[in-house]
Amino acid sequence: MKKPINIGIIGTQFMGKAHSNAYLRLPHFFDLAGTPVMHTACGRNEAQLGAFSEKYGWQHQLADWKTLVQNDEIDLLDICTPNNLHHPIALEALKNGKHVLCEKPMAMNVREATEMVEAAETAGVVHMMIFNYRFVPALALAKKLIDSGKLGTVHHFNAVYYQDWLVDPTFPIVWRHDAKTTGSGAHGDMNAHIVDLARFLVGEFEAVTGVQEVFVKERPLKSGSGMGKVTADDATLFLARFRNGALGSFNATRFANGCKNYLRLEIFGSKGSLCFNLERLNELQYFNLDDAKETQGFTTILVTEKDHPFIDAWWPPGHIIGWEHSFVHQFATLINGIAADTKVVPNFYDGLRCQHVLDAVTDSAQKKRWISIKD
Amino acid sequence: MKKPINIGIIGTQFMGKAHSNAYLRLPHFFDLAGTPVMHTACGRNEAQLGAFSEKYGWQHQLADWKTLVQNDEIDLLDICTPNNLHHPIALEALKNGKHVLCEKPMAMNVREATEMVEAAETAGVVHMMIFNYRFVPALALAKKLIDSGKLGTVHHFNAVYYQDWLVDPTFPIVWRHDAKTTGSGAHGDMNAHIVDLARFLVGEFEAVTGVQEVFVKERPLKSGSGMGKVTADDATLFLARFRNGALGSFNATRFANGCKNYLRLEIFGSKGSLCFNLERLNELQYFNLDDAKETQGFTTILVTEKDHPFIDAWWPPGHIIGWEHSFVHQFATLINGIAADTKVVPNFYDGLRCQHVLDAVTDSAQKKRWISIKD
Amino acid sequence: MKKPINIGIIGTQFMGKAHSNAYLRLPHFFDLAGTPVMHTACGRNEAQLGAFSEKYGWQHQLADWKTLVQNDEIDLLDICTPNNLHHPIALEALKNGKHVLCEKPMAMNVREATEMVEAAETAGVVHMMIFNYRFVPALALAKKLIDSGKLGTVHHFNAVYYQDWLVDPTFPIVWRHDAKTTGSGAHGDMNAHIVDLARFLVGEFEAVTGVQEVFVKERPLKSGSGMGKVTADDATLFLARFRNGALGSFNATRFANGCKNYLRLEIFGSKGSLCFNLERLNELQYFNLDDAKETQGFTTILVTEKDHPFIDAWWPPGHIIGWEHSFVHQFATLINGIAADTKVVPNFYDGLRCQHVLDAVTDSAQKKRWISIKD
Amino acid sequence: MKKPINIGIIGTQFMGKAHSNAYLRLPHFFDLAGTPVMHTACGRNEAQLGAFSEKYGWQHQLADWKTLVQNDEIDLLDICTPNNLHHPIALEALKNGKHVLCEKPMAMNVREATEMVEAAETAGVVHMMIFNYRFVPALALAKKLIDSGKLGTVHHFNAVYYQDWLVDPTFPIVWRHDAKTTGSGAHGDMNAHIVDLARFLVGEFEAVTGVQEVFVKERPLKSGSGMGKVTADDATLFLARFRNGALGSFNATRFANGCKNYLRLEIFGSKGSLCFNLERLNELQYFNLDDAKETQGFTTILVTEKDHPFIDAWWPPGHIIGWEHSFVHQFATLINGIAADTKVVPNFYDGLRCQHVLDAVTDSAQKKRWISIKD
Known part of the structure; x- marks a missing residue:
């Protein structure tokens, strides 16, 4: 039992x-x-x-x-x-x-x-x-490819996270617009994900500089009477240097009309490259410089094969999974960790490292200069 | 209760x-x-x-x-x-x-x-x-658009269902290769789906002509000793006329190297068109002739909005679902039908209509001529 | 000189x-x-x-x-x-x-x-x-890959050629609608291209069966007074067997709403596959079964590299060419052939072989049965 | 005459x-x-x-x-x-x-x-x-749509220009690596294009902050003996604020392995959005918030219709053009301007405004802070 x-x-x-x-x-x-x-x-x-x-x-x-x-x-x-x-x-x-x-x-x-x-x-x-996005099979495969050296030295990590649910100025104030309850808006909610993926896939940040914006400064109160002030960012963009020499570009916004939950990664290394899009999360794009020159290009890997991470638990190849499955994969790791009383990742330390980056970006946006990430 | x-x-x-x-x-x-x-x-x-x-x-x-x-x-x-x-x-x-x-x-x-x-x-x-593919939100939306006249008169219904798990000649014999247990191979397994979708979206068939092939005639027995004869088709292609005047093209194969579970529909009407691909099942491509000429083109609808069929039960827009969800949607219809003691669709009559087409195709392949579909 | x-x-x-x-x-x-x-x-x-x-x-x-x-x-x-x-x-x-x-x-x-x-x-x-499509770099590369055995045994050659300029019933009668001047409509104009590409890439046809349709039977005369009868097909679809055992599917129509000049090939072989789309003619999709299982998939080759066929005459990699360039490539072959007084391909023999297939399809559509292609 | x-x-x-x-x-x-x-x-x-x-x-x-x-x-x-x-x-x-x-x-x-x-x-x-990219039909159409108010207020202009020809460390030194002859590397060569497109499509810049990097510090001399120092940037990334309140993100690199001449724009406005990719330059992606909610999404416009900018000079719809055609379009404007002795755009003033942005980015990269763009 x-x-x-x-x-x-x-x-x-x-x-x-x-x-x-x-x-x-x-x-x-x-x-x-x-x-x-x-x-x-x-x-x-x-x-x-x-x-x-x-x-x-x-x-x-x-x-x-x-x-x-x-x-x-x-x-x-x-x-x-x-x-x-x-x-x-x-x-x-x-x-x-x-x-x-x-x-x-x-x-x-x-x-x-x-x-x-x-x-x-x-x-x-x-x-x-x-x-949970670490546990999307395509991103777990990305990690595996990078760790095994398939990308060589990473030069660029470019990430965007685009949503559009706030572009409508009549969308009412919710807790996610109030810096007191949320800390930040798009930044903490969406950049948190892509900052973590950057650490997961490329490594620690060295320094950042960013910009934050509230495009719609006031929104209707849910009560229906009057307007409330928006104190959490609608969009936060930043540039980064990683400790290993890579450059980073990050862009989180809730004003990308037509994009529902579009998280895109582009990772360029000396030996190969990877691209990913959360709205097609079963796919990973991979460029391998070792391929024959004549037939090089980005390969669309449908990450549903038996030997791909996590996926064999589900259905035969080509039968795609959804967003929610990433949680199941993460929770399997958690439950097994608790049962075995062993450390799991990502854990609070990863949360802290991510928080360091988020805070530094906010700081840089206020001071309009680069901020180093503390050890 | x-x-x-x-x-x-x-x-x-x-x-x-x-x-x-x-x-x-x-x-x-x-x-x-x-x-x-x-x-x-x-x-x-x-x-x-x-x-x-x-x-x-x-x-x-x-x-x-x-x-x-x-x-x-x-x-x-x-x-x-x-x-x-x-x-x-x-x-x-x-x-x-x-x-x-x-x-x-x-x-x-x-x-x-x-x-x-x-x-x-x-x-x-x-x-x-x-x-179950009738219950994929994108295809339920396709049905809704067609029924509301958005496509006008349908001229073409072109469907393929590509898999590749049999292209390896060392893949052993299973029940799906034996006509006695399976009736047919790719035909009954895969064409059954796209024939049903054709009936769902366009209407009844009038006549068909097809071709069937077994590319690998013998396969290793699972026991490990000796070879068994493959009696079920590896691929079945056919052309069709629909009663409403549309033409159809159908192609089911397990020898489409690189395609895992690729079911594509292309439906061309006098006022618009639709395309669908099961490996990206959250998306529907829609061409609307009523759009301004200057900006016409195929629109990629991410079928995850609140008002799209079935999907509101799940997650916010852009958080995609998987293949398995189509069964949940179908079973909701079934359970409610049983509870209310009312007829549901697709039912045995739809199975029979589909079987008429499947049988006629097999017949046409043997006789090398067109076969009419009986009422 | x-x-x-x-x-x-x-x-x-x-x-x-x-x-x-x-x-x-x-x-x-x-x-x-x-x-x-x-x-x-x-x-x-x-x-x-x-x-x-x-x-x-x-x-x-x-x-x-x-x-x-x-x-x-x-x-x-x-x-x-x-x-x-x-x-x-x-x-x-x-x-x-x-x-x-x-x-x-x-x-x-x-x-x-x-x-x-x-x-x-x-x-x-x-x-x-x-x-001229033989001289599109991506298709010349396809030929090279197939000839070098990269696809192994070809099982399927599926081609469509979709246009939409006749879907408007007020489009007037032109010579292309009159069987007397044109012989056939979509069939001779569009199937001729994909039949030739099939011969170029896969080999000779063995037998065909097809269907032809005129969706709009009468169209306005250009003179503005009265209607004229359309005698050339709006769409012709057919199935084929090749002499080497491959199956073929062909579909040419001028009623594919939203498709302007969409010619798509899908070629599935025992060792790899190729896909091509004329509206993105600088690209070739290639699946290579020899790739590492973990990273297999369709690779989008941007066929603009120095060593790709014909393309080095033009611009650096990534600077795409257009539809018209295929003629320049073909004419270079022609002029050099004339200057050297040597045979060129495709020549009248290829035109004849194509005509055999076209005629057999028309014949099959009338007789509603398969027609063999003569030697 | x-x-x-x-x-x-x-x-x-x-x-x-x-x-x-x-x-x-x-x-x-x-x-x-x-x-x-x-x-x-x-x-x-x-x-x-x-x-x-x-x-x-x-x-x-x-x-x-x-x-x-x-x-x-x-x-x-x-x-x-x-x-x-x-x-x-x-x-x-x-x-x-x-x-x-x-x-x-x-x-x-x-x-x-x-x-x-x-x-x-x-x-x-x-x-x-x-x-010349202003004269790509798809981008000329983008301009027309923005000018006619189809995008509403622009919130985001995100542009990348990815090439990969320098990722190979054995690629020799050429004049493009020497700051004395080139001024800058990826920055002046590639950012110049997307900075101009930003001005063309969105408007003037207010301030920028950027980062520049030389990933491979020394390269072989063409003479074959010894190494030369690379003084021009391999990559330059920057963030921007526009005078109209939009945010901008720019990323030019010659180290994007697998990308040959990949220039991507993403423009998000309050009423619509546009995306563009130079390697598929005949296409423009357009999201129109006025479309029926049920069928909203990004539409792929094949910009080859008779009424699209410039394109009617060439071929029928769907017959795509190449990169070089943008020059022909620009030169038509120039020759007509000279013949009529009238001002043309883009002219030296546009070159200067672009140069202001380029210089400010370089300055910001050295000073590690935001730099305002002068009037």
Whole structure:
């Protein structure tokens, strides 16, 4: 009998749904060392919490996360709240010896993230950051190709993350527009992903310089009366130098009309190149300088073959998977890590390193100069 | 409390897995009028059956389908067996008053399919054919556009279904190569899909002429000793006339090197056109002759918007879904149909119409002339 | 001093323009063994002929082709007329010992084409058919890859040629709609190209079966008063068997709304595959089964590298060429052949072989059965 | 009789060839107000000059540009030299009252460019900068769409220009690596293009911040003995703010392995978006927020329709043109401007504005901070 791992989740919105789905599907597609148990869901809105719990089969419900983190039956605390709550919840959970899974961006700033790393190390538990795109098969394959030297020296890492849901000026204010709850807008939400992928695939950042913009300064309040001030960035662009000499370009915006969830990577190395697009996430473009000159070009790899990362758990070649599967893959790693009591990646340290970059970009945008990333 | 619908499934291979996954996910994403209950799994290989049942949570196991179809607790019989068993199982299930879900192709020939339709009508139950691609959001949108007149008169329906898993001559003989168990090869397995989509999107066939080929005549036996004769087609191509005057071109092959599960539709009408590719199933290409001349062209619709068919059950725009989701969508229709005791489509009649076309193509290939499709 | 080759061209429309452009550009980009001289242009419409001659620099003008073919100064006769004139002009030109370049389709039928081949052989001159797509660098590369065995045994050759200029029912009658002047419509105009490419890339045809359709039976007369009957096909589709065992699918239509000049080839072999699209004619898609399994896929070769066929005459890699360049490449071959008095390909024999296939398809469409291609 | 315009060209390399081709083709495809006469070619290498003149039909040859600019017969001076000669040649030509056409980048720095503008204004002649990509039909259409308000307020202009010819460290030193002759590397050669397109399509720059890199610091000398130091940038990336509030991202590199001449624009506005890729230069991607929500998406416009800019001079729809045609289009504008003695765009003023941006980027890269663009 495999060890049950009791999970408490805080947050019942988009990520609460994505995580619930991942827990549900996990046992049917992966052989795990432990059994995830959907123990307790926690959220402030009682009606929402009830519907959420019933829909996804959470066994218990709790309105107050402070009670949840003290519940002896809970093994793993899964934080899907707005960003300003990551830090207090994580610290309490760690104090109570829980394993912690945290959505990105890790925290409101480096100070918070540093405290979270320290607390996690003190607690000696398993901690993990949700950077689920590392677990998209095409990007896991990219990592494998780069690590095996197929790209040679990387010269360029160019990433964009384009969405368009804010281009409509009548879209009302939500927590994601308020710097107090979100820290930042497109920056923390979208650059966090591509910064992490840059670290995953290329390495640590040395210095950055960026620019941030709010295109629509005021938006209607949800209440319907009056306007609220937008304090979180609509777009953040930055340039980077990596420690290994590569140059980077990053561009996150919610004003890219026509782009829904378009995350593109272009990685150019001395021996090959890779391109990726999240809206066609089953594909990886690969240029191999070792190919015969006559037939060189970018190859579209449909990353659904038996030996490609993660994918053999699902369907035969050519039967594509979706966005949500990345969570299932990440959660398999987490559950096995907890069952074996071993460290997993990406963890809080990765969250902290990402936070260093995010904070430096914000700083650079204010000071209009390059900012070095601290060790 | 919603009405439980007890399901018995026969077959534990690829389709057994795909169907199980759909039953599991259904309640978490769709509001259903009934509750699917994974009651009993049935399969001849005991070890496989045990693993299958445990992995997907089937409550009971049975080796003999004849016992299953008589079980009073079973409401819905789900047939995922090799093709030659569809007919006998369906007839017995219908005789016992079960609702029946059947994988494609429906039967070994029109005679069998006709008997199945008659038995289903006599039984007065809900019957459904798995033509899951009708439930891909992009193709459901295609249907909506065509039905609303956006394409005008359809002149051409060109479809291909390319796979490559048989191009390797050392790939061993399996049941899919034996005409006795499979009826046909690429034809029944792959043309069945695109024939159904043609009927779904354009209408009934009038006449066909085709060609069939076995490129690799003998393959190694799985036992490892000796070779077996391949009796099912590796590729079947045919031309068609539709009753509404459109021309059709169909091409199914397992020898399209580099194509894994590439199903492409091209539909040309007097007012617009549509293209689709299953390996990028979240996208639909649409040409609208009403667009301003200056900016006309094929538009790539990412079919993940809130108002697109089926998709709102899942994630925000741009967060793509996979192949497997088409089954969930189809099963939602089925479960609601059973709960409401109403007819669903595609049903056995659609299976029969498809079988008429498949049989006529085979006939035409042998006689080397056009064959009319019977009413 | 290189030998001047005096050219007489008959026809001042689309092809007259394309050929003139090719003659003009030839000396600036290719080292030729002879010098093309634009001697005399010939056409029935005097005003058009004058404008044409002046624009492209033809030195002389003639209204009557019968005079032209007897002109002792003319070395090469270039036939760009409607199809029904190919045969009489070519025969007269050959009788007068001229080299002959002829637009496709070669003739109205196999009988005419056979006479043309015989006359050309008797005359002992250089004869060439315009099948300019053989000279698109990407397709010349395709030929090279196939000939070197990169595709192994070819199983499938699937070709479409889609245009949409006739989908508008108010488009008036032109000579291309009249079987008397054109022989056939989409069939001779478009299938001629892809039939030739099939022969070029795969080999000879064994048998065919096809279907032809006129979707819009009557069209307005150009005069503005009344309607005329359309006697040339709007679309012709056919299936084929090749002598080497490959299967073929062909589809030519002028009713593919949204497709302007979309010619697509898909060639599947036992060791690799190729795809091509004329609207992106600088690119060739190549699947190589010898690539590492992990990174297999279709490679988009931008066929603009120094060592790719023909292209080095033009610009550096990545600087793409257009449709018209294929004529320049073909004409370089022709001029060098004439200068050296050697046979060139594709020649009248290729035109005849193509005509055999075209006629057999028409025959099959009428008889609704397969027709064998004669030796 | 149209006025002859006698041209003197300086430079016989890549651009000399591209310009010669454009002069040759111009009269055959455009109705011009003047007649370009290829009068004199000028270059330092006598053998090369002879071959060049003969191949493209230049009537005279001259080794010394100082003689050429004083030749009374010359009307138009066409400068295709290395960048450091643009300024002295242009000044002398203007002093002698010649019309001047100049390759990009205009000059070594803003000071030189300013002097050139002043001299041109004093001379009262027609002056033009080669920014030929403005004359690609798809980009001319982009301009038209933006000017007519189809994009609304532009929020983002993201451009990359990727080549890969320097990624090979054994590629020898040429003048393009030496800051003394070239001013800059990828920056002046490639960013010049996309900076001009930004001005053309979006408007003036306000401020920039960039980074420059030489990845391979030393390269073999062409002589074969020893290594030379690379002083021109391999890659230059920068961020920008436009005066109208848009953000910009620019990225020019010769180290993008697998990219031959890949120039991509992405322009996101409040009402629509545009994407373009120079390697598929006949296509423009357009997202129109006014389209029906159900069928919104990026439309691939094949910019070969009769009413699209420039293209009607060539072939029927779908018959694509190449990179070189952009020069023909630009030269038609130039010749007509000279014949009518009217101002043309882009002219030296545009060259100067571009130079301001280029210089500011270089400055910002050295100072590691944002630099404002002067009026």
